[in-house]
Amino acid sequence: MERAAVTARxxxxxxxDIPEATVARLPVYLRAxxxxxxxxxxxxxxxxxxxxxxxxxxxxxxxxxxxxxYGTRGxxxxxxxxxxxxxxxxxxxxxxxxxxxxxxxxxxxxxNYSGFRSRGFRVVALLDADPARRDEVVAGLEVGPFDDxxxxxxxxxxxxxxxxxxxxxxxxxxxxxxxxxxxxxxxxAPIVLNVPDQVDVRKVDLSIELQILAYHEQRKGAxx
Amino acid sequence: MERAAVTARxxxxxxxDIPEATVARLPVYLRAxxxxxxxxxxxxxxxxxxxxxxxxxxxxxxxxxxxxxYGTRGxxxxxxxxxxxxxxxxxxxxxxxxxxxxxxxxxxxxxNYSGFRSRGFRVVALLDADPARRDEVVAGLEVGPFDDxxxxxxxxxxxxxxxxxxxxxxxxxxxxxxxxxxxxxxxxAPIVLNVPDQVDVRKVDLSIELQILAYHEQRKGAxx
DNA sequence: CTCGGTTTGTTCTCGCGTTCACAAACTCCT
DNA sequence: AGGAGTTTGTGAACGCGAGAACAAACCGAG
Numbered sequence: 211m212e213r214a215a216v217t218a219r220x221x222x223x224x225x226x227d228i229p230e231a232t233v234a235r236l237p238v239y240l241r242a243x244x245x246x247x248x249x250x251x252x253x254x255x256x257x258x259x260x261x262x263x264x265x266x267x268x269x270x271x272x273x274x275x276x277x278x279x280y281g282t283r284g285x286x287x288x289x290x291x292x293x294x295x296x297x298x299x300x301x302x303x304x305x306x307x308x309x310x311x312x313x314x315x316x317x318x319x320x321x322n323y324s325g326f327r328s329r330g331f332r333v334v335a336l337l338d339a340d341p342a343r344r345d346e347v348v349a350g351l352e353v354g355p356f357d358d359x360x361x362x363x364x365x366x367x368x369x370x371x372x373x374x375x376x377x378x379x380x381x382x383x384x385x386x387x388x389x390x391x392x393x394x395x396x397x398x399a400p401i402v403l404n405v406p407d408q409v410d411v412r413k414v415d416l417s418i419e420l421q422i423l424a425y426h427e428q429r430k431g432a433x434x
Numbered sequence: 435m436e437r438a439a440v441t442a443r444x445x446x447x448x449x450x451d452i453p454e455a456t457v458a459r460l461p462v463y464l465r466a467x468x469x470x471x472x473x474x475x476x477x478x479x480x481x482x483x484x485x486x487x488x489x490x491x492x493x494x495x496x497x498x499x500x501x502x503x504y505g506t507r508g509x510x511x512x513x514x515x516x517x518x519x520x521x522x523x524x525x526x527x528x529x530x531x532x533x534x535x536x537x538x539x540x541x542x543x544x545x546n547y548s549g550f551r552s553r554g555f556r557v558v559a560l561l562d563a564d565p566a567r568r569d570e571v572v573a574g575l576e577v578g579p580f581d582d583x584x585x586x587x588x589x590x591x592x593x594x595x596x597x598x599x600x601x602x603x604x605x606x607x608x609x610x611x612x613x614x615x616x617x618x619x620x621x622x623a624p625i626v627l628n629v630p631d632q633v634d635v636r637k638v639d640l641s642i643e644l645q646i647l648a649y650h651e652q653r654k655g656a657x658x
Numbered sequence: 659c660t661c662g663g664t665t666t667g668t669t670c671t672c673g674c675g676t677t678c679a680c681a682a683a684c685t686c687c688t
Numbered sequence: 689a690g691g692a693g694t695t696t697g698t699g700a701a702c703g704c705g706a707g708a709a710c711a712a713a714c715c716g717a718g
Contacts (some may be wrong), residue, residue, distance in 0.1 A: 212616045231675060237645040241624060255695065261588050264626035268677055275697055283696040285685035300645050301652030308644070315543035322539045325624055325641040330648065369651050370644065393654060394647040396640075400465060400549055402488035410650050416620075417549040419636050420594065421461040421524050421533070423618040424554065427593050428525030430617060455705060480664065492707055499667055507666040508714035 228299075232273045234294050238263045239270070242292040246283040255286040264298030302330030308407040309392075311383050312351050313338040313346070316398055320374060331370075335362045339379065356383070363390040370394045377401040384411075456497045463494070467517040479510040526554030531590040533616075535607050536599030537562040537570070537577050540622055544598060545573040555594075559586045563603065565601055574651045580607075587614040594618045601625040608635075623650075 228236075228392075242262035246254055248394065256274075260267035283286045297303050308326070309318055313336050320326075321336055327425050336348055339356040346353045354362075362368060371392040373383050380399035387395060394410045397403055400418075403411050452460075466486035470478055482500075484491035498504065498511075504519050505511045521527050532550065534541055537560050544550075545560055560572055563580040570577045580608075586592060595616040597607050604623035611619060616633045621627055624642075627635050 229675070232644075233649050234646055236649070237639075237642040238483070238626070240645070242626070256697095257695085262626070266677075266678095269675090270698065271695095272676085281696055281699070282684065283682070284686095284694050286695065299649070301648045302645055306644075306648050306651070315539075315546045319539035319543040320640065323640060326644065329645065331639045331641070331644055369655075370647055394651050396643055396647060401633075402462070402486070408654075412647055414638060414640070414643060415461075415637070416544065416547060417439055417553045417555070418458075418461040418465075419620055419638060420530075420550065420555055421459055421464070421526055421553065423594055423620060423634055423636055424525045424530050425457050425460070425523070427530070427618045430632075431593075453705070481665085490707070492709090493705090495666065496668080496706085505666055506714065507712070508716095509663050510665065650679070 228276045232276055233300075234271075235263070235265065238265075238299055238376060239273070240293060240296045240300065242295070242303075243289055246288050246295060252289055252351060254289055256281070259287065272409045297330070302328075305330055306370055307332055307334045307368045308370045309333070309335045309337065309359070309362055309366075309368050310372045310373060310374060311337045311356065311359070311387075312379070312399075313343055313348055314374065314376075317372075317374035318348050320372060320398075321351065322358050332365045333369060337362070341377075356386075359386055360390045363387075363392060371395045372394070372398070373403075374398045384406055452500045456500055457524075459487070459489065459493075459497055460524055462489075462499070464517060464524065464526075466522045467513055467520070471513050471517060476513055477510050478513055480505070481601075483511065491627065502634045521554070524554075529554055529556045530594055531556050531592045532594045532596060533557070533559045533586055533590075533592050534596045534598060535559065535561045535580065535583070535611075536597060536603070536623075537567055537572060538598065541596075541598035542572050544596060544622075545575065558590045558592060561586070563599075580610075583610055584614045586612075587616060592616060594620070596620045596622070597627075598622045 238257065242259055246262060249355050256271045257267045260270040263270065277295060277299050280292050299381060308331050308334060310320055313321065317336065321333055326333060333349070333351065334396045335358065336353045337356045337359055338344070338353050343353050344355060371387045371394070373380050373395060375383055380397065380401050381403060384395060384397070384403045384405055388405055388409055393408065395403065395405065397411055397413050400415055405411055466483060470486060475647070480495045481491045487494065499504040501519060501523050504516050532555050532559060534544055537545065540577065541560065545557055550557060557573070557575065559582065559591045560575050560577045561580045561583055562568070562577050567577050568579060592614060595618070597604050597619060599607055601623045604621065604625050605627060608619060608627045608629055612633055613627055617632065619627065619629065621635055621637050624639055630634055
């Protein structure tokens with residue numbers, strides 16, 4: 211498979227601009243490939259992978275083409291090879307340290323979520339401002355005071371923070387995270403965070419998702 | 435999510451085709467308006483509301499224009515009036531009954547999430563296939579057997595189901611939900627669900643969100 | 659009543675993302 | 689070796705959403 215090296219352009223590798231929409235789908239492909247691999251499937255066509263990932267095959271091929279030419283015409287894709295290439299592109303071949311702030315119901319659920327560890331993320335600390343939660347052990351980690359944030363980030367070179375606090379505390383937590391040098395935030399609090407441009411924020415909002423479903427549900431009822 | 439143009443004609447109001455991107459932002463505006471209202475603010479301009487919602491004001495005005503003309507030129511929007519109009523459009527002026535299946539860490543967190551009740555959703559049942567979880571009381575509700583699904587859906591006219599099970603069980607749960615008449619599913623399991631076209635599915639995937647952050651994080655490091 | 663200042667609703671343009679369709683490239687069979 | 693059958697990678701067309709810009713509409717002062 212030295213062919214890949216031939217098609218490489220000016221930059222050594224992986225420095226092309228990948229569209230945001232494609233980036234959002236790469237993890238889906240990665241998961242589908244992992245499933246296929248676990249089923250002992252060594253090769254798959256773009257059509258098979260597209261079905262497994264829930265997209266259309268043309269889109270899949272175009273997405274993969276941004277990474278390079280990792281398939282073989284007339285044959286398809288080598289499952290493990292493609293899986294590695296996507297993982298490398300996303301950056302989950304090594305582990306990313308993650309800190310979770312706010313260890314309520316949701317924070318505990320996140321801490322216990324096995325999908326993180328198996329997908330390139332390692333929870334290095336659980337922090338909570340509430341002294342009542344201090345020293346509880348969740349998922350094998352002691353819950354520490356929020357003020358430990360700076361030390362944790364420094365010692366573990368944490369770049370990614372997860373906010374699972376109530377809405378009122380979220381902005382303060384975000385500010386502190388940014389001050390400590392965290393540059394990517396996953397926010398579960400139902401509030402719009404204000405952060406500098408160079409910091410990436412992704413929001414997961416449960417009630418918004420339900421409201422979107424409710425809108426469509428309402429329209430279904432109207433036509434019936 | 436392709437929403438077919440079902441009834442594009444003949445409707446008094448609020449039946450216009452609202453773009454999917456706009457629908458996804460309406461709940462954000464709704465939340466921002468609620469916050470403003472709680473602060474005692476009676477009127478706001480598109481610029482103020484846009485800042486509170488984290489979008490640009492031209493986009494906000496365009497979004498609102500799909501609903502109708504609810505503002506006053508030279509003045510702005512009446513906060514409570516606009517809030518009601520958006521709530522009505524989304525369909526959260528009445529309560530939607532919701533059933534949650536899979537009462538592990540995440541399911542419990544969801545059951546306890548107060549944002550549901552306050553935003554037009556009412557959790558009517560918690561179900562789990564595991565007998566060990568049976569009869570536990572979570573958020574004031576007894577955890578019932580998964581086989582109760584059909585009865586619950588019928589008795590409460592449930593249209594929206596939440597799946598918080600492990601990946602392996604999720605497709606079976608979805609199939610059963612569809613068979614019972616549920617037409618909107620919020621899926622937290624890391625798997626692509628296969629459902630009929632008329633059923634809406636929204637996916638919340640924690641590790642995918644983190645992987646997207648990791649991709650950008652990796653690129654930041656590469657340039658620095 | 660009129661005029662200046664303000665803010666909405668809408669039109670227009672541009673860029674991104676999706677999809678189609680097909681040439682290029684590979685395998686297998688004869 | 690050559691041709692038939694597959695499947696990838698990509699150029700081109702198309703549609704949707706974002707943002708800029710402006711006319712229409714409203715308020716208040718004089």
